[in-house]
Amino acid sequence: MFPFAFEWIAEPTRYVFMGALYAVLIALIIILHYCAIRAFLDMICKKKNHNHH
Amino acid sequence: MSTTEEKEQAVAENEQAKGGDEQAAEVAPVKPGTWRFLIPIAAFALGFMSHFSLGWVILPPILYAEKQQPIDFSHKLHVDEVGDCEGCHYFREDGSFSGIPELENCAECHEEAMGEDPEEAKLITEYIEPGKEIPWLIYARQPQCVFFSHAAHVKMGEMDCAICHGPIGDSDHVRPYQYNRLTKYSRDIWGWNIAGLSKNGWDYLKQADNSGEIKIEHAARMKMDDCAECHMEKRGTHDACFVCHK
Amino acid sequence: MDSASAPFDSALFPEGVKRCKFKWFLFWVAVLHGPIMVGVIGTLMCWGLALNVTYLNNNYPFGLWIAADLGIIALGGGAFFTGFLRYVVNIEELKNIVNYAVVIGVICYAAAQGILGIDIGQPLRGWFIFWHANVHSMLTEVAFCITCYFMVLCIEYLPLILENRQINKLGFFHGLAHHLHGAMPTIAAVGVFLSFFHQGSLGGVPGVLYGRPFAFREGFLVWPWTFFLAILSAIACGPCFTILVTWFTEKCAGKQLVKKNVIDILAKISGRLLVLYLILKILDTIVWVGLAKGVGAPFSSFYANQPYGYWVLITEIGILGIIPAMLLLSERVRRNEAGLIIACLLNCAGIFMNRWIIVVQTCAQPVMSFDKFVSYHPNWVEYATTLVFVWVGAVVIMLSYRYLPIFPQEKELNPL
C-alpha cells in the first residue's frame, strides 16, 4: 500500500492507482480540516465579537 | 439548504449568544472567554501526552511475557569446547538443519557430570537420567506458515550465524525468553525495538566493516519485510511467495 | 407548533414541519428490529460458525451476497449521479432531492461494505485488501473506491446531521456545516471521480475473468468494456432508485416531499441514459457471442441449463430494459405516478438482474465439458444478512426524516 513497503513494485499502474487514491484521501482530509478550522476560527471570532458587544 | 441557511444561521447565532451570556455570568470575575479556547487545546494536549506515553512507555512491556530457559546454558563455554556452532547445530544429511540439539547430543558428553556447576547437575538429574527432552524455548522460531532454509542462507548465501542470531556464541548465560502475549511469538522475530525500526544484523555488519569492530547487541529482526529486503538486495527480486511460505 | 400536541422530541425536528407521535415512531422502529435481529443472528452465525451455514459452495464462491453488493452499489449510484448533476452540471432544481440521494447512498454503500464483511472468510483480515493491495485486481479497485466514496458520502451526510436543530445551535457545528456546504461541489466532484471508477470496476469484476467465457469481455485500456457498461447502467438506474425510495417515503409520510418537476428531471435523464445503455448492451451481447464462440463456447451452451434459459436474456434486455426505457422516455408516462413508478421498478429490477447474471450465472456456467451444472439458490442466512441492510436503512431513513432537514421543499409543500 505504501511505497516503502517491500511489496511495492515500481510499475506505472501502481503509481497511477495508488497516486489517485492518495490524492483523493489528501483532498478529503484537506477539505475536512479546512472546514473544521474555519468553523473553529468562526466560533472564536464570533465569541470575541459577541463579548465586545 | 441554502434557502433556509441564513435564517438558520441567525437562529444559531442567537442560541450561541444565549450560551455565551450564561457563561459570562458564571465566570464573571476574570475576563470571560479570552482564554476559553484553551480548554479544548489543553484537553487535547493532555490526551495526546497521556496516550503518547501509553504507547511508547507503558504498553510495550505489558505486551510481552517472559519465561526462563529450563537450564542456564553457557554458549561461550561450549563454543570454547566444541569449536564452532556446527558442532552442535549441524546440518542433517538431507540438508535440513538440526536446530537445537536433542538430549541425545547433550548426553554424549554429559552422561556423567563433567564439572560442579549446579546447572549441569540439573541437566543430568532432571533430563538425562529420566530421558526427558529439554523444553528449550526457541528465540528464533518462525510461524508455521514460514519455510526457512538454513542451507540456503548458510551454505549458499554464506551468511554468518551472528547476522541473524546475534553474538549468542559469546554469551555466558541464556537471556530470558520473551514472547508476545497475543501472538505467542518470540520477541526476537519482531525486533526488540517496539517501533519495529531496529536495525538488522546486516546493517550492524556494514557498520562493522567501517569501524572494524562488530557490535551486534541483539538478533536481527525476522519479519517478512526484513527477509524481503535482504532478498531484494542479494537476489534482485522479492521472490515468489512460495520461496519462504509453505 | 402547538406545544401541547407536539411529540416530546419535537425540539429535535427540523424547523416548521410536522412529525408523527413519538410512540408511533418508536413502534415502527421496534417492528423493524424483528427482521434486523434475524439478520444479526445470521451474521453471527456466519462469523461464529464459518460460512458453511450458507448455501455457497466451491462452484458458487459468489452468490447472493456479491450479486447484491453489485446491485446495491448500482442503485446507490443515484447519490453520486444526482450530486454530479447538482454540483457539477449545476442543475439547480436537484438541490431539493440531493440530500435524500445522499442518505440513500450512505445506506447503500454501508450495506455493500457490511455484506462484504460477512461474505469474506476471514473478516478480521479484511484490511489486507488495502494493506497488501494488488492493484491489478478489480476487487482492489472496488474496495478502495467504495471505501473512499463511502467517506465522501459520510462527509456529504455530515452537514445534514449538523443541521439538526439542536446540534446546529452549537457554533462550531453550525460553522462546520456551513463550510462543508461551501465545499460540497469539490466533494461531489471527488465523489464522481471515485464513483466512475468503482461502478466500472464492479462491472469489470466478472469481465476480466478470461477463464469464464460467459463473463469475459475484451479490454479497452486496462478495463474490459463491461467496465463502461456498468457505469452507464448505474447512472441509468440510480436516479430511478432515488425516485422509488422518495415515492415510498412520501407514501409512508403521507405527504408530498419533493416537487414533481424535480422527480421528472431525474426520470427523464434516467430514461435517456437507459436507452444509451441498452444500445451498447445489445452491441455488447452481439460481440460477446462471437467472442465466446472463438473459445469454443457456443451461444446456446450459455442458456442450456435451467433455470438460466433464454428467458434470462429476454427478460433482462427486453422486459426489464427496453420497456422501462420506453416508459421513461414518454412524458405522459412520467407524469402519471403509477407509470413512473412501474418504469422505475422495472429499471431497477433490470439492473439487479443484470448484476445477478454477471455474478451468479457466470459461476453457474460449467466451463469444462465434463463439469456438472449445479443450481444455486441462497438460504435464509444469506437472505437475512442481505436484507438486514434494508431494514437498517429504513431505520436510518426514519431517523433522518424525523430529525434532519432532508427535504427542503417539505415546508413549502406542507404548510402547517
Add this chain to the structure above:
Amino acid sequence: MKEAHHKADEKTYKFGMVIDLDKCTGCGACMVACMAENNLPFRKDNSDRLRSNLWMRVYKISNGRSFPDLDISFIPRPCQHCEGHGHHAATPCVSVCPATATDYSHETGIVSQVYTRCFGCRYCMAACPYHVRVFNWWDPTWPKGMSKYLNPDVSVRMRGVVEKCSFCYHRYQRAKNKAYAEERRELHEDEYQTACTQACPAGAITFGDLKNPEHKVYKLKKSPYAFRLLEKLGTNPKIYYVSTRDWVRKAGDVYLGKEGKDVTHA
C-alpha cells in the same frame, strides 16, 4: 505482476505434468496421497463434492452414450498452474486476488497460495475455470490423536481461506535444501516429485521440468495424443493429458456438445 529478474546463476524451471489417461485407473491413490501429504482435513460427511476439500480431484467422465456403448475415462485434475500467454499474460486467479495472496513464480512456474494472507473473498475461485480452488467452509478438525500424522512441511489451514494444489512445493524446498547442502544449485529430475506422482500405482503421472529436454515430460507432452484442458481459453496450463481415445481428447476443451469437433491440442 512484474517479471522477476533472476541473477544468472539462478536456475529456473517450468514444472508441469503429463498424465496418461490410458493408464489412469481412477483408483484415487493420488487423491489420498495428496490429502496425506498436504494435511487436508476431512469430515464425518464428505459426500458433498461441492464443498469437499480436494486438491487433486479425479473426475469420472463419460461419453454420454447408452448401454452398452457407454465409455468412461478418468481425468485427475490437480491445479493446472496456468501461465497465461499473449493477450492474457497472467494466470486467471493470480491477477484477480486483491490481497496478493497468490502469485506466479517465474522461478518454478508454480502458482502459490499463502493461507495467512488470504482473507477469503473467493474471487480467485470464480476466476478459475478448472475448479481447482477450494474454500475452507469449516474449521479443520482432527479426531483426538490424529494430528500426529500431520506433515510439518505444510501449513495447516484455517477456516475461511482458499487453498489449492501447490505441486507439493515443500518437496521442492526440501530438495533444494539438500542440493544446497551438497553445494549444488540444480535439481535432478527425481529429486523433486509431487506426492501424487510418487503414489500413482499406474505410473500415469509424470512430473518434471517442461522446458528441460532431458526430463521425461518434455518428450511426453509432444505426443500426438496429448492435450490440455480448455486449451482455447489461453490459460496456458502446465498439465498435459494423453489419451488415445478421441472423445476424451475432445472432452478436454470447452463445451463438448455438438461443437466439440474442432478440438485442437498442443
Add this chain to the structure above:
Amino acid sequence: MKLDRRTFIELIVGFSAGAGGGFMATPVNWKLMDDMTIWSQELWPRYQLGGLKGSLPQQGKVTHADSVCNLCPGGCGITVRKVGDRATKIEGREGYPVNDGGICPLGAAGLQLLYGPWRIPSPLKRIGKRGSGNFEKISWDEAINEVVQKLGNLRQKGQSHTVACILGSDEGTVPRLFDRFLTAYGSPNFIRTASAEDTYELALGLMQGTTGSVGYDLERANFILSFGSGLIEGWGSPVRVIQAHSTWRSGDLKDRATVVQIEPRLSNTAAKADNWHPINPGTEAALALGLAHVIIKESLYNADFIGKHTFGFEDWSDSSGKTYMGFKRLVRTEYTPEAVAKITGLPAKKILTLARAFAKAKRPLAVWGRGKGTVSGSLYECMTVHALNALTGNINKPGGVSARPQVATRSWPEVERDATALSGSRRPRIDGAGSNRYPLTRYLPDRWSQVMNGGKAGAIQALLVHGADPYFTTLDSAAVAKAFDAIPFVVSFSTCLDETAYHADLILPNHHYLERWEDLPTPVGLQKPILGMLRPVVSPQFDTRHAGDVLMTIAKSMGGSVASAFPWDDYETLLKETMGDKWGSLEAAGYIVNEGYKPSAWSKAFGTPSGKFEFYITAFDQAGVKIGKDVGYLPHYEPVQPEGNPATYPLILIPTELMRLADGAVGNPPFCTKTLEETELKKNDLFVEVNPKTAADYGLSEGHHAMLETAKGKAKVLVHLFEGIMPGVIGIPKGLGHAAYDDYLAGKGVNANSLIGVVEDPVTGLSAAWGVRAKLTRV
C-alpha cells in the same frame, strides 16, 4: 469552575482527539494491529486449528522406515516417512518386488488407522449387552486369565472341539500359531475367511494335482480375458495388477496388449478394457465354454500341450472298456456359439471374434475371480476359465498361469497332543469341510453360521477371531449375527473396533501393522514366491500386545501339552527361528523374493492321478466326491441360481467392488471415504446403480430414495441411473454399512453382505452366489 455542558463536551472531544492523535503517533497501535491479525489467524479460539489447539505439527528429523502393508492380501512394500517419532506419511516402497513404489488409496491412508480414534486402546471387556458397544478397560493379566479360564473349562468338560478360530489367512507364522494352538488344544475348527482362493486352490488341485495358490504372469501376457475380475479395482494384489495394466498400456499403440472384460456392468476395468462384453450375470462359464468351442472347432488350441500333457480332452475308455466323454465332445456338442449366445446374451458373432482373437494372441491369459476376489465362487466356473488357459497351452509359461509355492521356512516341531487334543481334533469340523459331503474343501467360511442356525446352536462355545472381520464380511449378515448371539464367548484380537470386535466379549488388541513384527507370505495372484516382513515403524501407541505373544501366553498359562507345544520365549524368537538363515536378509531388506523361481516344465508339472493336466477330474472319485452325472467330471456350465423367487424379486442384485472402498477386514479410512464419488455415497445413503431403462420400468429417478429388497433383507438406498449397467441388474457397492468403527464410517450405507445369501456349490460347499434376486421400489 463549574463544569457546564459545553466545557464538558470540549474536554471530552479535545481529550479524545488528543488521545487518538497521541496513540496514533506511537508504534504500538500498528504493532497491536499486526499482532491481532496473527492472533486472529492462528490463535483466536474460533479459528484455532481444530483439535490442534495451537500445537501445530512439530518439525524434527526426517527418517524413512520400510515395512510391508497388510491392509489387504496385496502385501505391498511401504516406506513410512517419519518426523521425529511420528509417522507422517506412507508411501510405496521403491524397488519392492510387488509394487515398486506404487501405493493404493487404502495403503496411503494407513496412518489414519494407526492414529485414529477407532483404535482399541487396551484390553476391553464387554459390560453391556452384546452389540451395545459398552466395554470396560481391563488389564492384560485379567484379560488373558479370562481366556485361559474359559478355554480351560471347555477343555476340562471335553468340549475342546467347540472352540473355533476365524482368521483372514492360513499362511504365515501368526495364522499357523493359531492353527497350532487349536491342534494342541484339541479342535479342528480353524476357519479361513472366504476368497476366490478357496475355489482356485481346489481347481488347481483337481486339474493339475498341485498345492499352492494361483499365480498369474500378468506382466507378460498380451491378451487378457477377464471373467468379471476387477483387475484394476483391487483384484489380486491391487498395485501390482494396476502396474501390469500400465505395462499393457505402454509402448506403440499396435504393440499394446488387449484387455477384454466380461461383466454385466461397466466397471472401471471394463471401461479401461479394449472391449467390454456385458453378459447375463452368472453365465461366465457358459461363455468360456463357448469360446472353447470355437477354439476347438477351428483347431486354434495348442495341440502340443493338449496332445501330450492333458487327460480327458478326447473321449477315452477305462480298463473295463467303458467310454467316457471328453472335454472336446462336450464342448462341441453342448456349447455352440448360438447356444451360448442364448445363455449369455452375447451375440454369437462376438463370441467367434473373441475366441479367435484370444486363441491367436501371442500370450493370451484368461483370469478368474469376481470383483476383488472376496467371494469363493463356483468351482465349475473356475475350471472352465482354467480350461481356456489349458487350451492355449498357457500353463506354467511366461505370461501364463501357474500354481505358485511359498518361500520355504523352517518347520516347527510336531505338536505332542494329549488325549483331549487327539479326540477333539478328530471331531468333525463345525462348518462341514472335509466331511463326506464336502471332502475336498478345507474351510467353509460362509457355512458355519448356517450350520449353527440349522439346529446346532451350541456347536461353538468359544470363538477367537484374528485378522478378519467375519461379522461384517460373511454373506447373509443376519444369519451371522444370529450365530454370533449363540456363541457364549467371542474373543477378538483386532487392532480397530471392527464389527466383530464390537460384538465380542473380550478384545485383546493386537499391535497395528506399523507397530509389530510379522511375516507376510506371497501376496495373492503373484507368480513368484515372496516373503515380506512387517517391521515396527513406530512404538506402540496404545496398551496393545502382539497377537502371537498373547496367544502363546494363553497357551502357556493353560499348562500341560498345550503349553509345551509353544517352546518359544516370545513371538520374536519364534519368528527368528522360523525364518532361520533367511532372517538376516529379511531383517536387512525387509523381504525375500525368489527371483529365479520358474514353474516346472509340463512334463513334471502335474501331480494328478494321470500325471497330466486333467480335463476329466479323476480326483473326484479318489476323494469320494459324489458327482452323479458324467458331465460333472468335466468343466461345464452349471447355472448357479440366485436366491429368491423371480416373481417376487424380478431384478438381479450384484455386488460391485470399488477401489476406493475397502470391503474386507479393514474399515474404509476417512480419506478413502472422502474420495467416493457423489454417485456412490451421499450423506449416509449409498447409491445403487440402475439402468435408466429399468428405472423407467419401476418409476425410479436419479438421486431418489428406493427400497431395495431381497430374500435376505431390505434397505433404503438412493438410485443412480447408470447407462453402464445391464437392464434388469442392480449394482450395490460393497464395504459400506458398518455399525462399528466411528462416525467417519459407521452408519453410512448398507452392508451388501446383509442382502445376499449363500448358494452352496454342489461340489465344494463354498458359496457360489454371485448375486441375488431383488426388487426395487420407490419410496
